[in-house]
Amino acid sequence: MSGPSQTPVIELHAVTKVYGKGGAAMQALRGIDLRIESGEFVAVMGPSGSGKSTCLNILGCLDTPSSGTYRFQGVEVGALTSEQRARLRRYYLGFVFQGYNLLNRTSALENVELPLIYRGLSIAKRQALAQQALQAVGLKGWEQHTPGELSGGQQQRVAIARAIVSEPAVLFADEPTGNLDTSHSHEIMELISELNRTRGLTIVMVTHELEMAAYAHRVVNFLDGRVHTDQQNKVAV
Amino acid sequence: MWWNVFMLALRSIRRNVLRSFLTVLGIIIGVMAVITMVSLGQGATLQVTQQIASLGSNMLMIRSGQRGGPGQTAVAPPLTLAIAEAIGRDIPAIAAVAPSSSAAIKAVFANANWSTVVSGVDQRYFVVRNWPLSAGRVFNEGELRAGKAVCLIGNTLRDKLFGAQDPLGSKLRLKKLSCEVIGLLQAKGQTAFGSDQDDLVLMPLRTFQRRIAGNRDIGLIQVSVQDGVATDKVEQDIKRLLRERRHILPGEEDDFRVMDMKEITSMLTGTTQVLTGLLGAVAAVSLLVGGIGIMNIMLVSVTERTREIGIRLAIGAFERDVLMQFLVEAVVLSSLGGVLGIALALAASAGLASLLRVPFVFNIGIVILAFLFSAAVGVIFGYFPARKAARLDPIEALRHE
Incomplete structure (x- = not known):
């Protein structure tokens, strides 16, 4: 998946999203056009209510657009069944959330193994891959600790390990540093940048902190359900 | 895959031992009641048959008069x-x-x-x-x-x-x-x-x-x-x-009666068999109640684990994976109750049989039936909560606190 290719990884065209019906209808997205090439590191910014999270959910195949088209690696997502979208998430997408979203009372290793269970891998293979992923995020030796025994930064590392263990094409991160203090935030951002640099992993990250957006190559600004600005990040380039 | 689902169910049951036990108590009691009632009833039937056989087989009895009882034979x-x-x-x-x-x-x-x-x-x-x-x-x-x-x-x-x-x-x-x-x-x-x-x-x-x-x-x-x-x-x-x-x-x-011991036998065993059936049916109602208990706890569990379901859906679980997870959990729970119920029932019916001086009849058929029934209770009453879990919207589920 590394290097630019003919078809962009992500291509949105005139995507809208409406919640509710009739008079109470709320238009979250009012026509989004967006192309993201393989290997890009994109930060999505904007005030709350600007539609950035809605957009990320659609990109992550957790939600479907009300109108418009979304092509993932050239495939029209709107035409897929919910099971086909689940398959897309299973094999091509990785998620990191603001609240980590790890399973409680479950060891770091088992948390990271989770996506591989749904891929039907053997226990030995799962454990080997999960250990590699934990090592990649700098958590070697913490395999048997449960989320309750880990710091916020460490929990987010476990979440990142879980997202990359299945070697996805795109990593979606929704405010990955929202719950962390500054020094831990930078550690996480370093880790994400490194994954982008060394593995060529495409990254789409929602954040409202400029400081974190600065790690990205490209910053897309949302306002009132539309793309307000879309520019290459001069600091990073 | 099946092994994973099974292990997952066991782990989640282990996480809440007391609650799981109380949940299956209904099934345990139901299975125990059904098996105990049926085996005691069959013991009673066997006893009746044996006692009548002890009167002599192939026997006809002739008495004067139409009705039994003292004083009735005077007319004839x-x-x-x-x-x-x-x-x-x-x-x-x-x-x-x-x-x-x-x-x-x-x-x-x-x-x-x-x-x-x-x-x-x-x-x-x-x-x-x-x-x-x-x-x-x-x-x-x-x-x-x-x-x-x-x-x-x-x-x-x-x-x-x-x-x-x-x-x-x-x-x-x-x-x-x-x-x-x-x-x-x-x-x-x-x-x-x-x-x-x-x-x-x-x-x-x-x-x-x-x-x-x-x-x-x-x-x-x-x-x-x-x-x-x-x-x-x-x-x-x-x-x-x-x-x-x-x-x-x-x-x-x-103005006389000829009684056939075989008729009396079948009449009496018929009566005990009907009673056995009735008692078994009453006991089966408690299995139903046990099933509702399982459904209740599974619904609570789905609500409690909404976020977990959201995570699983987000990382690529199919709806049917989640459905299977909760369904298998309900079936494992109810089958566990079935096994415990069978063990207790065998002990109880052996004890009661010797107390009531009825022969102890071990009926493998009713044991298997009770087990299958308890598993079926898990499937039936686990299905609704499991479907509820599988149909959760992943975004909503992830936001759930």
């Missing part, structure tokens, strides 16, 4: 020895005919007394009833013909009058007759009707007629039919013979 003429001989002579396929006559009399020995049933019989009685002695001897030809004052006693009477003493050779007083005990009958236990078969005195028929009853009536003719012969046919023949001998005109009712 009594049976006679001649009729008994005619049955034995004229009707084919009969193994033995045993005429007898009885009365309730107080038996006295030394300073002990006991109200018992005294029957006058001849040697054919022992053939028909298939009743061996535990000590002594039966009447000989001379004693029967001469109507000697000798008797055989049942086990209960021996306990009441003689205690640990050897009764053989002792003189038993019945009304004004003093009669010598020459034999002891083997214990037979209770009949299916609840009367004690061992509470009796047997004496030669002639002795009974002359010295106790003071008449030549026969109260009961017992007929044993040859093996492999249908009792219905013999019963018809006997009825025809009796109507003829007792000059009953066509169209008139019989």
